[in-house]
Amino acid sequence: MLSREENEMLTRVGRGTPGGEMLRRYWWPVGFSQLITPKGPPSKVRLLGEDLVLFRDGAGRLGLLALHCSHRGTSLEFGRVEDSGIRCCYHGWLYDGAGHCIEQPAEPPDSTFKGRVQHPAYKVQEIAGFIFAYLGPDPAPLLPNYDLLLREDGERHIGAGHDYCNWLQRAENSVDQTHLVALHAPEYPHMALKRPLIGWERRPYGAKISMHVPGVTKPKFSHWIFPSHTRHTTARIGRVPDHAIRFRVPVDDTNTKTFWLRFYPYGESDKGKPLKIETVGFENDQPGVYQRVEDGWWGIASNDQDRVAQESQGPIYDRTKEHLGASDGGVIMLRAMVKESIDATLQGKDPIWTLRDPAQNRNIAFDASMEEIGALS
Ligand code: FES
Ligand SMILES: [Fe+2]
Structure with missing residues (x-):
């Protein structure tokens, strides 16, 4: 159980809030390379409570700028992307990807005004078909090279769903393995309502979680x-x-977006084939709308089960009313690490898993496994 003040500190994401400042020390996916085309329509993005516009200019360079024009506030979402940047639809100011104002059509020809306008601009990087953004202070940490972002011997599917709840509810679900035996019982019938033995080992990147289920011979690692x-x-x-x-x-x-990557390694017959990428893009999740099925359990389709569990906790779950048990050890550890990272940020230090050494970032591999897919490697 948390106090009201602790719950506020751990959940708020806006600029200037303790949690929001900590979360700004990380790279976050905001879009898909394939969907942001040169001189294509600009895309409105919201990240950490900030409204932004994402575009790719005629030279193929990405830009991520504050959504509202520095002149008189019109949304750049309605602008036009040109060879060297994005032009606001209201009075035609043109910005490059670094936020420099490079044209002001209505100002006198000898005006130096445009040189004094710096529009807020943020760093972006592409990897594996995702576009990542960084809203924090310099120097930015490295964008981690996770194994599945680099792997090419199979099919890579990427997309994003929308979760109508605070990010911490989604994060807590990452370490809440207990829910597999209940919420996902229809999908994992051999584990249904069995008492699992779960271990959480802290690691530099977060935690390795092991789950033993009676009758399932190998543990699941995630x-x-x-x-x-x-x-x-x-x-x-x-x-x-x-x-x-x-x-x-x-x-x-x-609101939270879950950007996902699923990787399907090629079998023997497809070995040597080039990587195949499928960009599913943004899924059309609506608040409170879930696909129903008849399965003798909760009656919720597989893909919507986590949304139901975490969205129905409330937009920002009130943790002053909860009752945590022994099986919630991961949730307790996660909150302690979020708090530790907020404290580090407030003291001007790097929070947990700030990656700065290129030697540690060649290929960050994980031994995620489960008996059912032991054949995958
Ligand atoms: S409001 Fe954008 S150019 Fe005037
Ligand atoms: Fe789940």
């Missing part, structure tokens, strides 16, 4: 990557098993 990501495997009934990474991205205090 990883929580600080602050809110998972690297795991799934083998739900009716679905092809996959290796997966999920980035739970704080959109604002009450």
Whole structure:
């Protein structure tokens, strides 16, 4: 159970809040490379409570700028992307990807005004078909090279779902393995309502989680990557098993986007084939709308089970009313590490899993496994 003040500190994501300042020390996925095309339509993005516009200029360079024009506030979402930047639709100011104002059509020809306008601009990087953004102070840490972002011997599917709740509810789900035997019982019938033995080992990146279920011979290993990501495997009934990474991205205090990557390694017959990428893009999740099924359990379709569990906790779950048991050790550890990282940030230090050494960032591999997909490697 948390006090009201602790709950506020751990959940708020806005600029200037303790949690928001900590979360700004990380790279976050905000879009898909394939969907942001040169001189294509600009895309409105919301991250950590800030409204932004994402675009790719005619030279292929990405830009991520504050959404509202520095002149008189019109949304750049309605602007036009040109060879060298994005032009506001209201009075035609043109900004490059670094936020420099490079044209002001209505100002006198000898005006130096544009040179004195710096529009807020943020760093972006592309990897594996995702576009990542960094809103924090310099120097930015490295964007981690997780194994599945680099792996090319199979099919990589990428997309993003919307969760109508605070990011911490989604993050806590990363270390809450207990829910597999209940919420996902329809998908994992051999584990249904069995008492699991769960271990959480703290690691530099977050935690390695092991789960032993009576009658299932091998343990399931998965990883929580600080602050809110998972690297795991799934083998739900009716679905092809996959290796997966999920980035739970704080959109604002009450909205989260889950960017996901599923990787399907090629079998013997496909060995040597080039990587195949499928960009599913943004899924159309609506608040309170869940696909229902008849399964003798909760009656919720596999893909919506986690949304139901975490969204129905409330937009920002009130943790002053909860009752945590022994099986919630991971949730307790996660909150302590979030708090530790907030404290470090407030003291001007790097929070947990701030990656700065390129030698540690060649290929960050994880041993996520599960008996059902032991054949995957
Ligand atoms: S409001 Fe954008 S150019 Fe005037
Ligand atoms: Fe789940």
